[in-house]
Amino acid sequence: LRFLPAGDLAVCVELGEAISVEVNTRVRALEFLIQQKGLTGVVETVPAYSSLLVYYDPRAVGYEPLCAAIGELVPQATTAVLPPPRIVELPCCYDDPELGFDLAAAAQRLGLSADELARLHAGAEYLVYFIGFTPGLPYMTGMPGRINIPRLDTPRTKTPPGSVGIGGIQCCVYSVESPGGFWILGRTPVPLYDPSAAEPTLLRPGDRVRFRRIDRGEFDTIGAAVAARSYRPVIS
Amino acid sequence: VIRILDAGPQTTVQDLGRTGQMRYGIPPSGPVDRFAFVLANRLVGNPDTAAALECTLMGPRFETTAAGAIAVTGADMPITVNGQEAAGWATIAVKPGDVVKLGPARTGVRAYIGFGGGLDVPLVLGSRSTYLRGRVGGLEGRALKKGDELGVLTSGPVRPRRVARSAIPDYTGEPTVRAILGPQDDRFTDEGLRALFGGRYEVLPQSDRMGSRLRGPRIEHARGHDIISDGIALGSIQVPGDGQPIVLLVDRQSTGGYTKVATICSSDIWRVGQARPGQSIRLRRIDVDEAHRLLRESDAALEAAVREEIA
Numbered sequence: 213l214r215f216l217p218a219g220d221l222a223v224c225v226e227l228g229e230a231i232s233v234e235v236n237t238r239v240r241a242l243e244f245l246i247q248q249k250g251l252t253g254v255v256e257t258v259p260a261y262s263s264l265l266v267y268y269d270p271r272a273v274g275y276e277p278l279c280a281a282i283g284e285l286v287p288q289a290t291t292a293v294l295p296p297p298r299i300v301e302l303p304c305c306y307d308d309p310e311l312g313f314d315l316a317a318a319a320q321r322l323g324l325s326a327d328e329l330a331r332l333h334a335g336a337e338y339l340v341y342f343i344g345f346t347p348g349l350p351y352m353t354g355m356p357g358r359i360n361i362p363r364l365d366t367p368r369t370k371t372p373p374g375s376v377g378i379g380g381i382q383c384c385v386y387s388v389e390s391p392g393g394f395w396i397l398g399r400t401p402v403p404l405y406d407p408s409a410a411e412p413t414l415l416r417p418g419d420r421v422r423f424r425r426i427d428r429g430e431f432d433t434i435g436a437a438v439a440a441r442s443y444r445p446v447i448s
Numbered sequence: 449v450i451r452i453l454d455a456g457p458q459t460t461v462q463d464l465g466r467t468g469q470m471r472y473g474i475p476p477s478g479p480v481d482r483f484a485f486v487l488a489n490r491l492v493g494n495p496d497t498a499a500a501l502e503c504t505l506m507g508p509r510f511e512t513t514a515a516g517a518i519a520v521t522g523a524d525m526p527i528t529v530n531g532q533e534a535a536g537w538a539t540i541a542v543k544p545g546d547v548v549k550l551g552p553a554r555t556g557v558r559a560y561i562g563f564g565g566g567l568d569v570p571l572v573l574g575s576r577s578t579y580l581r582g583r584v585g586g587l588e589g590r591a592l593k594k595g596d597e598l599g600v601l602t603s604g605p606v607r608p609r610r611v612a613r614s615a616i617p618d619y620t621g622e623p624t625v626r627a628i629l630g631p632q633d634d635r636f637t638d639e640g641l642r643a644l645f646g647g648r649y650e651v652l653p654q655s656d657r658m659g660s661r662l663r664g665p666r667i668e669h670a671r672g673h674d675i676i677s678d679g680i681a682l683g684s685i686q687v688p689g690d691g692q693p694i695v696l697l698v699d700r701q702s703t704g705g706y707t708k709v710a711t712i713c714s715s716d717i718w719r720v721g722q723a724r725p726g727q728s729i730r731l732r733r734i735d736v737d738e739a740h741r742l743l744r745e746s747d748a749a750l751e752a753a754v755r756e757e758i759a
Contacts, residue, residue: 219682224630259471342703
């Protein structure tokens with residue numbers, strides 16, 4: 213456990229130095245406890261893989277007392293304190309080269325057929341470690357080891373929103389058009405970030421994501437429902 | 449209502465920013481120069497949280513349709529009302545049909561225009577601030593353009609005030625900004641840290657509300673420039689593989705995977721945002737306690753800055 217100053221308005225609470233479900237669960241549990249206890253002076257919190265950035269108001273709490281108060285919560289920060297996770301279903305169309313434009317190349321690199329790669333990817337359940345980089349973008353793992361693949365040698369400058377990508381052990385869904393180094397296997401018609409919605413971001417840290425394989429026809433149907441504001445994401 | 453006749457290169461509605469959305473990847477936004485922003489509001493009798501305009505390098509030209517008070521602070525942009533010069537850092541009374549214009553900045557980058565009552569745009573996630581990349585807040589999530597109309601909330605009569613001359617910041621020269629080591633200072637060599645706190649760093653034109661890109665002596669890594677992604681604080685000095693620093697500002701990404709050598713303290717961060725491309729900054733190392741003392745001083749300076757106008 214390390215407390216690292218991140219300027220005079222934030223402290224980085226480092227609970228580990230690896231990407232692991234165990235460490236990240238403690239990060240999210242610590243965040244939950246800090247929010248629940250309403251620690252004096254805490255303004256907001258940002259979980260990441262293995263650390264929690266705690267923003268505070270130094271007019272309300274000093275650095276040392278804040279670190280001490282957080283430190284007292286760390287031993288209780290276990291999976292037991294977290295509410296049960298939400299399961300969010302994301303329909304994903306793999307079977308159209310216009311949408312999953314790296315599927316064939318990634319499959320070849322992995323020595324699989326495109327269909328097998330899509331099936332393996334869609335068959336797993338993913339943990340949202342945290343949201344970052346762009347609004348609503350989930351950092352996830354959960355893929356079978358068989359489809360771990362190094363990131364693209366040359367990142368592309370533009371990735372369409374909704375693109376579902378893999379790189380290393382990670383999976384992500386691009387929330388807005390942005391640069392990216394992941395292999396794009398498919399696309400979801402469900403927006404992860406909708407600036408015109410009352411709640412613009414769909415996913416939260418700790419969510420579980422399941423991809424449901426859909427064909428191009430259903431992709432277009434859901435896309436039309438999203439545009440008409442009549443689509444409701446499947447969350448349980 | 450104010451009617452925008454010319455918008456200027458990047459004029460946005462900002463309030464003090466959004467809170468609690470960084471865990472969803474949405475940055476706080478708000479003014480790059482909080483000190484000048486707060487004074488623009490106080491000069492027109494507003495609470496600090498009211499929405500005002502942030503103008504970049506050059507201001508807008510706009511028409512007012514109602515009597516009221518405005519005030520301009522921050523970058524030194526020549527102000528005229530119906531062609532007549534008006535003073536910055538002071539309350540300006542306007543009447544219906546007045547045309548206000550802010551010219552190109554002579555010093556600094558960002559000017560603020562406060563409006564008595566505050567600008568009336570919808571609250572989005574608890575804030576009126578514009579986040580341009582995310583297309584939320586302010587007026588339709590974008591910078592102003594010619595023909596826009598912005599509502600102004602009503603206010604009571606505003607007593608004319610001005611900012612004491614001694615409290616008006618100087619945006620010229622080579623400011624020294626103070627920074628706290630970390631969170632990843634252990635990923636840099638002693639040589640790299642000496643460069644950071646000894647060298648001059650020039651502000652590059654690619655700077656924006658997300659971050660200021662700087663160029664100067666290489667800040668050398670001891671081992672690798674990538675980390676497991678973590679949260680990024682205001683003023684974080686991120687150093688990618690080329691050893692050149694990027695100072696992250698109000699529209700920053702909430703998390704990132706590059707090492708962050710140090711963090712510029714909150715009472716100095718506006719100096720970075722007001723340094724023009726080509727201007728240089730220097731850094732001085734302080735600890736957290738000293739930064740908190742500086743913040744209290746900055747709060748006290750804000751309290752003392754505004755004086756009643758002497759008739």
